[in-house]
Structure formats: structure tokens, C-alpha cells
Amino acid sequence: MSVVLCSWGDAIEGGTEETLSLAGRLARATGQELNWLVIGALGTAAAGIAPRYGVAHLDHVADGAAGPDALVATIAAYCAEHGPKTILFNQTLAARLIAPRLAGRLGVPVVTNGFDVTPSDGGLSVRATAYGGDTHVVYRLAAPVNVISIVSTTLIAEAAAAPTATVTRVIAGAAATPERLTVVSAPRATGPRLEDADVIVSGGRGLGSASNYELVKEFAGLIGAMHGASRAIVDDGWIDSSRQVGLTGKITRPGLYIAVGISGASQHMAGCSAAKTIVAINKDRDASIYRYARYGIAADCLEVMPELIKIARASKS
Ligand SMILES: Cc1cc2nc3c(=O)[nH]c(=O)nc-3n(C[C@H](O)[C@H](O)[C@H](O)COP(=O)(O)OP(=O)(O)OC[C@H]3O[C@@H](n4cnc5c(N)ncnc54)[C@H](O)[C@@H]3O)c2cc1C
Known part of the structure; x- marks a missing residue:
């Protein structure tokens, strides 16, 4: 049984450590292992951070394609093999595309805009913003597997009491498939983010x-x-x-x-x-x-x- 955070790209996104910290707390509270699925070039940077937050396995897909369809396929294949109970995302713009599609693919519930996740009555209690951010709601999740996307702005990155000896596992990416969505107008921004x-x-x-x-x-x-x-x-x-x-x-x-x-x-x-x-x-x-x-x-x-x-x-x- 595990909690897994899914990340991808070339660099560690802001909010990743805060989400890892939340994931670690949840894993400890539920007696589960914390794993971190990392797709792409940020594997080395992730290896430097993972032990601080109590990550047991850094599951690295080095050859993963970056399009949304490929990411959903890779994460779904990982879930089928490793069976995580809670699949977390640091809610970036890209994660907003991936989390609901992954939940649809797996046939499990999804909560977006979450900012706290705790165990509750054998399931999970997720605090999230709703109605465009004006309202806070609490979702009680009783399903065995759940996808939760975390908005990290109110979270603080707190390292685990003692660092773990994180084990890196090499995971294969999903076979390349053509992306169904084509970007016809790429963002104009270049340079620093x-x-x-x-x-x-x-x-x-x-x-x-x-x-x-x-x-x-x-x-x-x-x-x-x-x-x-x-x-x-x-x-x-x-x-x-x-x-x-x-x-x-x-x-x-x-x-x-x-x-x-x-x-x-x-x-x-x-x-x-x-x-x-x-x-x-x-x-x-x-x-x-x-x-x-x-x-x-x-x-x-x-x-x-x-x-x-x-x-x-x-x-x-
Ligand atoms: C689902 C949803 C998602 C949204 N997502 C976002 C989001 O990601 N980001 C976002 O920004 N908004 C978002 N919005 C919109 C948000 O609700 C506001 O409408 C928006 O942020 C207002 O922008 P504003 O403050 O520039 O304009 P206004 O609300 O029009 O405010 C203008 C302000 O400028 C002040 N002002 C006017 N003239 C002057 C002056 N000469 N000198 C000094 N002050 C002056 C006024 O007092 C006023 O407070 C979202 C809304 C919804 C429903």
C-alpha cells in the first residue's frame, strides 16, 4: 500500500516539496509507504530531495514522453503495476490536465484544488477550495483508490523527522502513442518562469x-x-x-x-x-x-x- 506523488518535466516545479511534505504526513498517518513517480529529466534533482521527505522509492521513468496522453498512459501503467492507494499531484497547469484524465482512465474518484488530506473513517478527508476559490469544502473519499491534486500555496515544506534511504527504481514508460491534442498556438513566453x-x-x-x-x-x-x-x-x-x-x-x-x-x-x-x-x-x-x-x-x-x-x-x- 502506498501514497505516490507524480511529477514530470525538466525541473522541480514550485510546490513540489510542499506536496511531498503533505504526502509524507499522509503516508505516516495511514501506515503506508511514500513513493515518488518521476517522469523525465528531473530524476537527478528529485534524488537530492526525496530522502528529506521520507520517500521510500523514487520510481524514475527516464524515457517518458511529455505529452498529456503519454503521461496519462505511463502513470496508469505504473498504477496498474504498483497499486498505489492515493495518487497525488502538485497542481500545476499541466497537472490540471492529467489528474482528471488519469482518474477517468483508472475509474476512480478525483478531487482537484485540495490543500489538506487526512485519514478519516477508513477513507480520506480532503479539504479543497470550490466555486472558483471562494469556498472551502471537505470531501470524504471512501473508494479504495483516489486521485488528488494539491494546491500548495498554503502548505509549508516540512522535512520528515529523519531522512530515509530512498531506493531508486527504474520504471519503463508507456509505449509512444500519437497525442490526440495538438498545440496549435504555443504560449509566447520564453525565458524565466x-x-x-x-x-x-x-x-x-x-x-x-x-x-x-x-x-x-x-x-x-x-x-x-x-x-x-x-x-x-x-x-x-x-x-x-x-x-x-x-x-x-x-x-x-x-x-x-x-x-x-x-x-x-x-x-x-x-x-x-x-x-x-x-x-x-x-x-x-x-x-x-x-x-x-x-x-x-x-x-x-x-x-x-x-x-x-x-x-x-x-x-x-
Ligand atoms: C473560476 C474562476 C477562475 C478565476 N481565475 C482567476 C485567476 O487565475 N487569476 C485572476 O486574476 N482572476 C481569476 N478569476 C477572476 C477573478 O474573480 C477577478 O475577476 C479578477 O481577478 C479581477 O481582476 P482585477 O483585480 O484586475 O480587476 P477588478 O476586479 O476590476 O479590480 C480592479 C481594482 O483596481 C482598483 N483600481 C481602479 N482604478 C485604479 C487606479 N487608477 N489606481 C489604483 N487602483 C485602481 C479598483 O479599486 C479595483 O480594486 C477567476 C474567476 C473565476 C470565476
């Missing part, structure tokens, strides 16, 4: 227009930050979706998050509330963002941003 940024300046509808979003970009550039956005302005086409922070965008964990003209809707905060420090620039003192911000400038962002840009330029020269 928002999820890895230490400082983010994000803009929202309070900026008033796409051209004013340039203020956010310029300020971010001057202070060595990445620029992000609320969904409202992504939907309006001011900036491409690779910059969207939130429940249906990127889950970020920067040291500093500066929100410019952003209301602080729960769906947006789902992607940035794990920031160490949030600074809000919003002219409405009652805006929700002030419930999360450590510092605030309650003023017109179109007046504040040019001043901040001047200061940032001056400090560079």
Missing part, C-alpha cells in the same frame, strides 16, 4: 488600459522583477496568458509581490498569497487586496507608478 520569480509586479484592470500596463513592465524591468497580471486583463488581451497569476493561471511564491490596480479576488490570491510580502497599490481602501497586503499605497496607480519608475531609474544611475 513566473513560478520561479523572487519578485513579481502584477497589473490589473485598475491600470485602465493595455498601454498603461507598460508602466508595470517598465517598473518590473528596473527592479529585476517579472511582470504578472490578473485574469481580467489577460481576458481583455492586454497581456498573454503566460503572465496570469491565480487559480487558473500561475501559482507563484515570490519573496515580494506588488499588485497594481488589482482587487484581490480569491481566484487571483490563490496564485500569490504564498508570497512572503505583498504590497498593494489600489485607490480603494476597502479593496480585498488590503486583507493580504503587508504594505499598501491607497492612491491612483497611474500617479504612483511613474513616481516609482523615477525612483527606480535614479537608484540605478
Whole structure:
């Protein structure tokens, strides 16, 4: 009997260690083994982390294809062979595609947006956000096998009391099959990822227009930050979706998050509330963002941003 976390790609995604920590707690509470299925090049990086979280087996698929169909096939084949009881995902954008499809393939329940999993009455109790993030619900899962996708923003990565001697097992990937979905328009973003940024300046509808979003970009550039956005302005086409922070965008964990003209809707905060420090620039003192911000400038962002840009330029020269 085991709990397994499924990961893939070239690098360890933000939130992976937090999810491993949750997985370890669940495994210990249910007397199960914690295993980590890793597909692709991140095997070496995973080997450095796994012992800290009490991983018994690092199951490495070195030759796994990266498309959603191939990943679902590989994870389903792994589940058929190793029979994990709880199959966990760190809820990245890609995991949102994979977890429900895997559950469908296995014919087992799936819960997405989970943030806590505990044993309950012989089954599992999963706390999750619902209705776009506004509500917390508790799902009681009684099925023998369950798929759960974890939003890690509220979790803290806590190492197990003692590191384990993790055993690496080499697992074969599923035979290559053509992907049913073809990406016709790839994300335009290149370079560093928002999820890895230490400082983010994000803009929202309070900026008033796409051209004013340039203020956010310029300020971010001057202070060595990445620029992000609320969904409202992504939907309006001011900036491409690779910059969207939130429940249906990127889950970020920067040291500093500066929100410019952003209301602080729960769906947006789902992607940035794990920031160490949030600074809000919003002219409405009652805006929700002030419930999360450590510092605030309650003023017109179109007046504040040019001043901040001047200061940032001056400090560079
Ligand atoms: C299922 C679902 C998923 C969602 N996923 C996401 C997501 O991933 N990310 C996301 O961001 N949203 C998401 N949303 C949308 C979310 O609910 C909000 O609608 C959105 O975040 C609002 O964006 P905003 O704060 O930029 O705009 P608004 O809500 O319009 O807020 C603009 C803010 O700017 C302030 N303002 C106006 N003018 C100025 C000025 N001149 N100076 C300073 N402040 C000013 C206003 O006081 C206001 O607080 C989702 C919604 C649903 C239902």
C-alpha cells in the first residue's frame, strides 16, 4: 500500500516539496509507504530531495514522453503495476490536465484544488477550495483508490523527522502513442518562469488600459522583477496568458509581490498569497487586496507608478 506523488518535466516545479511534505504526513498517518513517480529529466534533482521527505522509492521513468496522453498512459501503467492507494499531484497547469484524465482512465474518484488530506473513517478527508476559490469544502473519499491534486500555496515544506534511504527504481514508460491534442498556438513566453520569480509586479484592470500596463513592465524591468497580471486583463488581451497569476493561471511564491490596480479576488490570491510580502497599490481602501497586503499605497496607480519608475531609474544611475 502506498501514497505516490507524480511529477514530470525538466525541473522541480514550485510546490513540489510542499506536496511531498503533505504526502509524507499522509503516508505516516495511514501506515503506508511514500513513493515518488518521476517522469523525465528531473530524476537527478528529485534524488537530492526525496530522502528529506521520507520517500521510500523514487520510481524514475527516464524515457517518458511529455505529452498529456503519454503521461496519462505511463502513470496508469505504473498504477496498474504498483497499486498505489492515493495518487497525488502538485497542481500545476499541466497537472490540471492529467489528474482528471488519469482518474477517468483508472475509474476512480478525483478531487482537484485540495490543500489538506487526512485519514478519516477508513477513507480520506480532503479539504479543497470550490466555486472558483471562494469556498472551502471537505470531501470524504471512501473508494479504495483516489486521485488528488494539491494546491500548495498554503502548505509549508516540512522535512520528515529523519531522512530515509530512498531506493531508486527504474520504471519503463508507456509505449509512444500519437497525442490526440495538438498545440496549435504555443504560449509566447520564453525565458524565466513566473513560478520561479523572487519578485513579481502584477497589473490589473485598475491600470485602465493595455498601454498603461507598460508602466508595470517598465517598473518590473528596473527592479529585476517579472511582470504578472490578473485574469481580467489577460481576458481583455492586454497581456498573454503566460503572465496570469491565480487559480487558473500561475501559482507563484515570490519573496515580494506588488499588485497594481488589482482587487484581490480569491481566484487571483490563490496564485500569490504564498508570497512572503505583498504590497498593494489600489485607490480603494476597502479593496480585498488590503486583507493580504503587508504594505499598501491607497492612491491612483497611474500617479504612483511613474513616481516609482523615477525612483527606480535614479537608484540605478
Ligand atoms: C473560476 C474562476 C477562475 C478565476 N481565475 C482567476 C485567476 O487565475 N487569476 C485572476 O486574476 N482572476 C481569476 N478569476 C477572476 C477573478 O474573480 C477577478 O475577476 C479578477 O481577478 C479581477 O481582476 P482585477 O483585480 O484586475 O480587476 P477588478 O476586479 O476590476 O479590480 C480592479 C481594482 O483596481 C482598483 N483600481 C481602479 N482604478 C485604479 C487606479 N487608477 N489606481 C489604483 N487602483 C485602481 C479598483 O479599486 C479595483 O480594486 C477567476 C474567476 C473565476 C470565476
